[in-house]
Amino acid sequence: MNELIKFTQEREMIVFLPRELDHHSAASVRAEIDSALFSKEPKALVFDLSGVEFMDSSGLGLVLGRYARASVLGIPIIIRNPTPRQERLFTMAQMHKMVKIEKEAKNDEKAAK
Amino acid sequence: MKKPQNELRCTFVSNSCNEALARGIATSFLIMLDPTAEELADVRCSVSEAVTNSIVHAYRGTSGEVAMILRSYDDGTVKITVSDRGCGIGDVEQARAPLFTTAPDEDRSGMGFSIMESLSDKLTVKSALGKGTKVTITKKLSSKKSSPT
Numbered sequence: 001m002n003e004l005i006k007f008t009q010e011r012e013m014i015v016f017l018p019r020e021l022d023h024h025s026a027a028s029v030r031a032e033i034d035s036a037l038f039s040k041e042p043k044a045l046v047f048d049l050s051g052v053e054f055m056d057s058s059g060l061g062l063v064l065g066r067y068a069r070a071s072v073l074g075i076p077i078i079i080r081n082p083t084p085r086q087e088r089l090f091t092m093a094q095m096h097k098m099v100k101i102e103k104e105a106k107n108d109e110k111a112a113k
Numbered sequence: 114m115k116k117p118q119n120e121l122r123c124t125f126v127s128n129s130c131n132e133a134l135a136r137g138i139a140t141s142f143l144i145m146l147d148p149t150a151e152e153l154a155d156v157r158c159s160v161s162e163a164v165t166n167s168i169v170h171a172y173r174g175t176s177g178e179v180a181m182i183l184r185s186y187d188d189g190t191v192k193i194t195v196s197d198r199g200c201g202i203g204d205v206e207q208a209r210a211p212l213f214t215t216a217p218d219e220d221r222s223g224m225g226f227s228i229m230e231s232l233s234d235k236l237t238v239k240s241a242l243g244k245g246t247k248v249t250i251t252k253k254l255s256s257k258k259s260s261p262t
Contacts, residue, residue: 022136
């Protein structure tokens, strides 16, 4: 993983989640995400899943925990570019009601895989 | 069920880095059975959930051994048992309910058992307080090949 967090000109905070998103890797990125969230107070918190090849319920937990913090600050959460399998997990946990799930058109190479 | 065609037993310490190791072992075992990509992903995720439960909940604040046994049968069925000697689950039915968790402040989603149930054909959970928990995931692969060629 090269870069975990990026800010856009529109003040979106984009988090590029690790390739294998499990309890172990979630624990290693949590603190950095929270510290950036509270210090920068972005307009939106985006979790980009383009690089995620594996995700289990710990990925859901990571997003849920950030949702709890972001909603206090009034910051919406966006899940960007999940695979159908990843999207199913979010739906199973009823999280599609809390976060916005969106796909970027330019990310064709992932869909083609 | 009859004698397994193939069997792999392993034991590892409850370090979180071994979640990926357990998935890797399950992948290596399964790949010989020619699973579909979906089946392999289902099993990898189920194994990850079971092992994470042992690490996060069973051995909370301590550490111990997690044992994993993988068995394949000639009808394409795969059975994976993940067991620990941790704290055990008092109310298994409650633990299996969607969104139930004992550790929401640690970013647990409460979806582990629900995901395992949905991705496998059968899930059994045996647990005794103070003794440990044994989770068995059963998955029937569409390919009939169950022994390495």
